[in-house]
Amino acid sequence: MKQNDIRALHDKTVAELQAQLTDLTKELARARLEKKAGRRANTHIVLIADDVARIKTILRKKELETA
Numbered sequence: 709m710k711q712n713d714i715r716a717l718h719d720k721t722v723a724e725l726q727a728q729l730t731d732l733t734k735e736l737a738r739a740r741l742e743k744k745a746g747r748r749a750n751t752h753i754v755l756i757a758d759d760v761a762r763i764k765t766i767l768r769k770k771e772l773e774t775a
Contacts, residue, residue, distance in 0.1 A: 714762060725766060
């Protein structure tokens with residue numbers, strides 16, 4: 709994810725972040741299955757996992773701000 713994309717995540721609503729998190733989680737699961745089958749390199753999986761962690765962090769930060 710590029711730096712501008714990361715900054716844009718902070719401007720999204722919680723619902724938009726949840727939707728993106730769901731999509732990335734499905735993509736991560738699919739990538740892990742492809743890796744087990746020998747059709748995917750490991751580097752892409754790490755990038756997807758990093759994006760999932762970023763979104764979860766932003767969601768948690770937004771949750772704490774509202775509380």
